[in-house]
Amino acid sequence: xxxxxxxxxxxxxxKGATVIQAARAAGIEIPxxxxxPGLSVAGNCRICLVxxxxxxxxxxxxxxxxxxxxxxxxxSEKAKGGRADVMELLLxxxxxxxxxxxxxxxxxxxxxxFRIGKDRSSFDFPKVHxxxxxxxxxxxxxxxERCILCTRCVRFCAEVAKRDELDIVNRGDRNEIxxxxxxxxxxxxxxxxxxVCPVGALTSMDFRFKSRVWFLENxxxxxxxxxxxxxxxxxxxxxxxxxxxxxxxxxxxxxWMCDAGRFTYKGNDxxxxxxxxxxxxxxxxxxxxxxxxxxxxxxxxxxAGADLLALVSGRLTNEEMWLAKDVLAHxxxxxxxxxxxxxxxxxxxxxxxxxxxSRGAALLxxxxxxxxxxxxSLGSRxxxxxxxxxxxLDDRPEALEALSKCGFVLVVGSHExxxxxxxxxxxxxxxxxxxxxxxxxxxxGRVQRLARSVIAPGEAWPDWKILGALRARLTGAPAPRTPxxxxxxxxxxxxxxxxxxxxxxxxxxxxxxxxxxxxxxR
Amino acid sequence: MPAVEVSRLLKGAPPVGKRQTLDExxxxxxxxxxxxxxxxxxxxxxxAVIDSGVRGRGGAGFPAGRKWTFVPKNTGKPxxxxxxxxxxxxxxxxxxxxxxxxxxxxxxxxxxACRAIGAQTAYIYVRGEYPSxxxxxEAAVEEARAAGILGSxxxxxxxxxxxWVHSGAGAYICGEETGxxxxxxxxxxxxxxxxxxxxxxxxxxxxxxxxxxxxxxNVTLIVRDGADAWKSAGDADTPGTxxxxxxxHVVRPCHVEIDPAKTTLxxxxxxxxxxxxxxxxxxxxxxxxxxxxxxxxxxxxxxxxYGAVKAAGSLAGxxxxxxxxxxxxxxxxxxNLMEFYHHESCGQCTPCREGTxxxxxxxxxxxxxxxxxxxxxxxxxxxxTVGGAGAGKTICFLADSAVMPTKSFLKHFRADFERAVxxxxxxxxxxxxxxxxxxxHAGAR
Numbered sequence: 002x003x004x005x006x007x008x009x010x011x012x013x014x015x016k017g018a019t020v021i022q023a024a025r026a027a028g029i030e031i032p033x034x035x036x037x038p039g040l041s042v043a044g045n046c047r048i049c050l051v052x053x054x055x056x057x058x059x060x061x062x063x064x065x066x067x068x069x070x071x072x073x074x075x076x077s078e079k080a081k082g083g084r085a086d087v088m089e090l091l092l093x094x095x096x097x098x099x100x101x102x103x104x105x106x107x108x109x110x111x112x113x114x115f116r117i118g119k120d121r122s123s124f125d126f127p128k129v130h131x132x133x134x135x136x137x138x139x140x141x142x143x144x145x146e147r148c149i150l151c152t153r154c155v156r157f158c159a160e161v162a163k164r165d166e167l168d169i170v171n172r173g174d175r176n177e178i179x180x181x182x183x184x185x186x187x188x189x190x191x192x193x194x195x196x197v198c199p200v201g202a203l204t205s206m207d208f209r210f211k212s213r214v215w216f217l218e219n220x221x222x223x224x225x226x227x228x229x230x231x232x233x234x235x236x237x238x239x240x241x242x243x244x245x246x247x248x249x250x251x252x253x254x255x256x257w258m259c260d261a262g263r264f265t266y267k268g269n270d271x272x273x274x275x276x277x278x279x280x281x282x283x284x285x286x287x288x289x290x291x292x293x294x295x296x297x298x299x300x301x302x303x304x305a306g307a308d309l310l311a312l313v314s315g316r317l318t319n320e321e322m323w324l325a326k327d328v329l330a331h332x333x334x335x336x337x338x339x340x341x342x343x344x345x346x347x348x349x350x351x352x353x354x355x356x357x358x359s360r361g362a363a364l365l366x367x368x369x370x371x372x373x374x375x376x377x378s379l380g381s382r383x384x385x386x387x388x389x390x391x392x393x394l395d396d397r398p399e400a401l402e403a404l405s406k407c408g409f410v411l412v413v414g415s416h417e418x419x420x421x422x423x424x425x426x427x428x429x430x431x432x433x434x435x436x437x438x439x440x441x442x443x444x445x446g447r448v449q450r451l452a453r454s455v456i457a458p459g460e461a462w463p464d465w466k467i468l469g470a471l472r473a474r475l476t477g478a479p480a481p482r483t484p485x486x487x488x489x490x491x492x493x494x495x496x497x498x499x500x501x502x503x504x505x506x507x508x509x510x511x512x513x514x515x516x517x518x519x520x521x522x523r
Numbered sequence: 524m525p526a527v528e529v530s531r532l533l534k535g536a537p538p539v540g541k542r543q544t545l546d547e548x549x550x551x552x553x554x555x556x557x558x559x560x561x562x563x564x565x566x567x568x569x570x571a572v573i574d575s576g577v578r579g580r581g582g583a584g585f586p587a588g589r590k591w592t593f594v595p596k597n598t599g600k601p602x603x604x605x606x607x608x609x610x611x612x613x614x615x616x617x618x619x620x621x622x623x624x625x626x627x628x629x630x631x632x633x634x635x636a637c638r639a640i641g642a643q644t645a646y647i648y649v650r651g652e653y654p655s656x657x658x659x660x661e662a663a664v665e666e667a668r669a670a671g672i673l674g675s676x677x678x679x680x681x682x683x684x685x686x687w688v689h690s691g692a693g694a695y696i697c698g699e700e701t702g703x704x705x706x707x708x709x710x711x712x713x714x715x716x717x718x719x720x721x722x723x724x725x726x727x728x729x730x731x732x733x734x735x736x737x738x739x740x741n742v743t744l745i746v747r748d749g750a751d752a753w754k755s756a757g758d759a760d761t762p763g764t765x766x767x768x769x770x771x772h773v774v775r776p777c778h779v780e781i782d783p784a785k786t787t788l789x790x791x792x793x794x795x796x797x798x799x800x801x802x803x804x805x806x807x808x809x810x811x812x813x814x815x816x817x818x819x820x821x822x823x824x825x826x827x828x829y830g831a832v833k834a835a836g837s838l839a840g841x842x843x844x845x846x847x848x849x850x851x852x853x854x855x856x857x858x859n860l861m862e863f864y865h866h867e868s869c870g871q872c873t874p875c876r877e878g879t880x881x882x883x884x885x886x887x888x889x890x891x892x893x894x895x896x897x898x899x900x901x902x903x904x905x906x907x908t909v910g911g912a913g914a915g916k917t918i919c920f921l922a923d924s925a926v927m928p929t930k931s932f933l934k935h936f937r938a939d940f941e942r943a944v945x946x947x948x949x950x951x952x953x954x955x956x957x958x959x960x961x962x963x964h965a966g967a968r
Contacts, residue, residue: 174870
């Protein structure tokens with residue numbers, strides 16, 4: 002455990018730690034471009050120069066191992082001068098097109114230029130010109146002139162995505178990043194190169210030019226694309242989600258997420274969004290008031306009673322599942338199930354389970370109870386009624402056919418679906434994961450906070466509010482006023498969540514108390 | 524003093540362009556050092572090389588025997604020897620003499636070095652522009668394999684050792700030792716960040732010793748003759764002989780093997796190379812290959828040892844003596860060098876990638892008559908931001924190699940630059956400009 006001093010702060014660090022890591026841990030940020038905590042050390046940008054007592058030349062902090070009694074100065078005149086020189090060199094051939102660059106506002110060149118750069122350049126020659134708007138794929142756009150050749154993107158593809166798709170071609174100040182063999186980026190994690198790019202060289206085909214980033218409202222949330230629960234930052238403006246980017250969580254996704262997860266927001270603004278409750282009258286769904294719809298739903302559920310089949314979506318939050326289960330317990334039905342959503346898994350982040358809260362469902366016992374039937378019994382067994390909480394059967398025509406023969410069908414959902422159109426007697430408009438607060442339990446048992454980014458359209462209610470209102474009508478139990486209330490109620494009654502504090506889940510979540518489901522699971 | 528040529532490395536070598544065959548080499552006592560070495564322990568071989576004091580002939584002059592001791596023991600990984608025959612430094616053509624004419628001397632040294640460091644595979648990385656060296660080395664390797672000198676049973680000892688000839692593809696940077704490793708592995712010739720040092724993590728992340736061709740050829744002689752006999756040439760600072768290439772404005776550009784302690788830079792130029800051509804006078808000399816500081820004509824009365832040349836203000840480097848006569852415009856000469864370094868920068872590190880281009884643009888502007896008086900000071904300052912001797916601003920020495928000539932040209936020949944600014948460009952440019960339409964002198968390539 003070497004003990005060293007950085008800027009007067011003495012610290013003990015694990016053996017093998019570099020100065021940049023030690024400084025970071027102590028809250029001292031040493032400027033860096035090519036260094037990234039999740040990638041190998043390249044040591045090429047040369048901006049992380051620090052002065053070390055006893056060493057004649059400035060050292061790069063990213064490749065300097067901490068040693069006992071080392072004295073490091075990040076703010077000496079020599080260190081600052083060295084970094085300012087590198088900043089000047091980085092900018093001589095850079096186009097300085099910040100006003101039209103999508104990275105503006107979150108660009109490390111801008112940040113360090115402002116903080117540690119010089120206020121003018123001595124360079125008065127024409128700049129080197131390189132290709133602009135080069136399509137690396139239908140997701141990633143490249144501008145070679147803005148690129149500072151830090152190779153983060155090259156290393157990400159080779160080291161993290163394990164697809165060695167990028168390289169540098171040419172030499173010297175003619176260097177360019179290029180997709181190998183003239184192809185396109187193909188890996189499922191390629192959009193991370195946009196995030197690791199410290200400058201505006203790699204931009205998102207999806208997000209570019211949609212908004213200046215400083216106008217975005219950012220919510221710290223989790224991805225609802227699969228059971229990994231990658232931590233994300235959701236950027237929105239004009240009440241529209243504009244991008245989803247990964248947020249660091251060492252327990253879950255480190256710095257990364259898959260491309261598919263970034264596109265989970267697509268459809269949030271679809272024309273098929275449900276904006277008002279509906280009841281089927283004379284064969285057709287007609288909009289009605291929430292009171293009317295909730296009364297009709299409660300009546301339908303009560304009538305079906307113990308012969309109600311409930312499909313609780315694996316996309317619902319724990320709080321919503323908890324309330325749903327409470328409702329079903331009151332009705333006395335053991336017929337509850339979660340519709341599986343399988344997709345091709347990989348050996349990195351994509352789990353193959355498209356339900357973001359499968360583990361929550363298992364922990365809360367959302368599965369057929371004693372003597373109960375599940376989704377697969379639809380068609381072979383008649384139910385008096387069915388309730389689909391956040392779920393649809395559009396992908397299962399035979400089950401949908403059977404469902405449409407039920408005497409009563411309640412559909413709670415954010416979008417109009419074939420299921421709601423054909424089978425529902427009552428439709429209650431819910432919201433998407435971008436429009437509500439709540440918690441999910443990820444595949445490894447981590448309880449994480451989902452955060453609302455935008456407000457749902459029309460009169461849609463978050464599902465926890467719908468379920469709370471239904472429960473109030475059926476049992477008289479008070480409806481939770483906030484998702485935090487529902488969470489507290491769940492934690493008090495459910496051992497898996499016992500004692501977990503809503504606010505205490507923080508940015509990185511917390512492990513469930515009993516991460517493995519007890520007994521009730523399939 | 525008359526020109527004294529010594530003959531050790533090139534003793535019995537055929538004329539330029541010809542190769543000493545295995546039979547010829549053996550007839551002259553070839554591979555006896557290997558037979559002797561096989562009877563020694565690896566430690567004994569290493570000790571002989573340490574005792575000889577032989578310093579790396581690639582330019583840095585690091586004691587080769589000490590380098591060998593850096594190989595970590597018992598890593599469970601193979602150890603490799605990489606012999607640097609890239610010889611990409613402008614002005615240098617000494618290793619070529621060994622690879623082309625006496626390849627078996629090099630192969631024998633490589634096998635001995637492998638034996639000493641615990642390697643069983645050596646790569647000889649040969650400059651791509653040296654097809655004759657590649658061909659001759661490959662032919663020699665084939666001969667050695669066929670004769671049981673290389674392969675699974677070296678000279679019947681039961682020990683396996685093999686040598687592979689790897690061709691470069693024309694990049695200066697692949698002569699940088701770690702850039703060479705990247706190239707051997709089939710990657711882009713990017714120099715590697717240190718630590719880890721190649722002796723710990725080199726080829727395929729395994730311990731690797733990198734030595735210059737001339738260094739390895741000397742290993743054969745050290746083992747054959749013993750360290751003491753080998754040290755009879757040279758002095759304590761630079762033991763052994765040196766192969767030197769002399770080029771530029773001399774009567775007889777040549778290569779020569781010398782005793783560095785007994786031969787001065789002046790003798791190299793005036794005796795071995797026949798003096799300055801066309802009856803002109805000496806203006807400047809770059810003693811160690813294009814990367815080292817230039818010396819004015821007044822500083823050539825120094826022995827060609829590492830220490831003496833350093834004391835004179837430059838470096839013996841890779842012994843490529845580049846001579847310039849008194850008609851040379853030093854702005855023109857520096858532009859030539861800056862074009863080279865700009866072109867050859869691998870572009871990995873910011874200062875080198877951006878700075879070598881800026882240096883070239885500045886020199887070109889001064890050269891082509893667009894220079895402003897303040898450009899000279901700016902050139903000096905930009906050079907300092909890019910590198911310098913031991914500046915360590917970049918992963919490898921290319922940036923420093925561009926800066927050392929720049930700084931020394933300005934130091935010794937500032938008047939040439941001032942004249943070019945004051946008089947509308949270098950005489951070379953003006954002569955060319957008078958023959959054709961004026962060109963834009965902004966300096967963009």
